[in-house]
Amino acid sequence: MADPRTSIINQRLKHINRIIAVTSGKGGVGKSLIATTLALTLSKQHRKVGLFDLDFTSPSTHLILGTKDAQPKEEKGIVPPTINGIEYMSLIYYCSDKPTPLRGADTSNVLIELLAITRWSPLDYLIIDMPPGIGDAVLDLIRLVNRIEFLIVTTPSQLAFETVKKQAILLQQLHAPIIGIIENMKMTNTKNIQQQTEKLNLAYIGEIPYDPQVEDAIGDETKLLSTVIAQKITEITHRRL
């Protein structure tokens, strides 16, 4: 008995130029904010962009993006709505903002279902907001999506970096391409994370300062794009993407 859904996934993604998973070993480092802002800044550079929230049990990109009332359409599968110029898909459309407790096998099934039935337009970038850690979502993406690349987010905290290091080592062992590491919420001038990143033979692709004002920009595209975070991410896209 075979699951036919996995056979169609790469066909569904074949017209997407780059598929970038924004990931971290640790939660609370700003993955969702960075993934959403990255999608918006690329879109402002006239790239065709999709944003896919794979953090099924704790989704938040819909709040950051300000998804309003747009809904996916059923048309030979699911066609994602376009929000602020970005094609957007999230489990949130099917769970009415209610808690959705999922164990490992359920998480894999949702991921496979959404990858198998979502019909993205031809895109320059599909940005994926990942759940924290090195569990099902990371392993399934490596197993199922041929051209997946990972962009790792950490904070200056050694606690965060220790889990990021484990994730980076795992991805290297699995020969999964890593674009590099972003240091988010930086408050001092220490080079500690940069040095440790370079020891892992990975690119340190930028630092983003801690911005207490960003909370006011949640759900407001214009405000979000005027934050220091967006400016820094725009610089990163020019240099690295």
Added chain:
Amino acid sequence: MHEWALAEAVIAAATQIAAKEKLKQITEITIKIGELQQVETDILEFAFQQLKPANLKNTKFHIKSQKATLKCRVCGNTWLFARQQLDPAIVEAIHFIPETAHTYIKCPKCSSPDFEITEGRGIQLEKVTGVR
């Protein structure tokens, strides 16, 4: 027409199996459909007829259905999925993503959402036969 996407997946999987087993023609495909996803078999069959490539020209599709059984991980209670007891919007959400059952359905005995879908979730490709 979400069934269309699932039909494409079945044909892609069968085509991959045929290539691996060096089958020039696929004569029969048997699939099992779990009740939880509530796939419309008429639409699925129509999609198969519309989509099938040359090596599936004379393929016979067999579609079996399977009751959806849920088992509570907390109290061990086992029960059958009952579509008719749910709001149509919930039925539709489960149709697209069967795991959203965990959002809306609770164990009828202890009210826990921590249950296992033991069988009858979605589409399974059971058998592909053909000629070399």
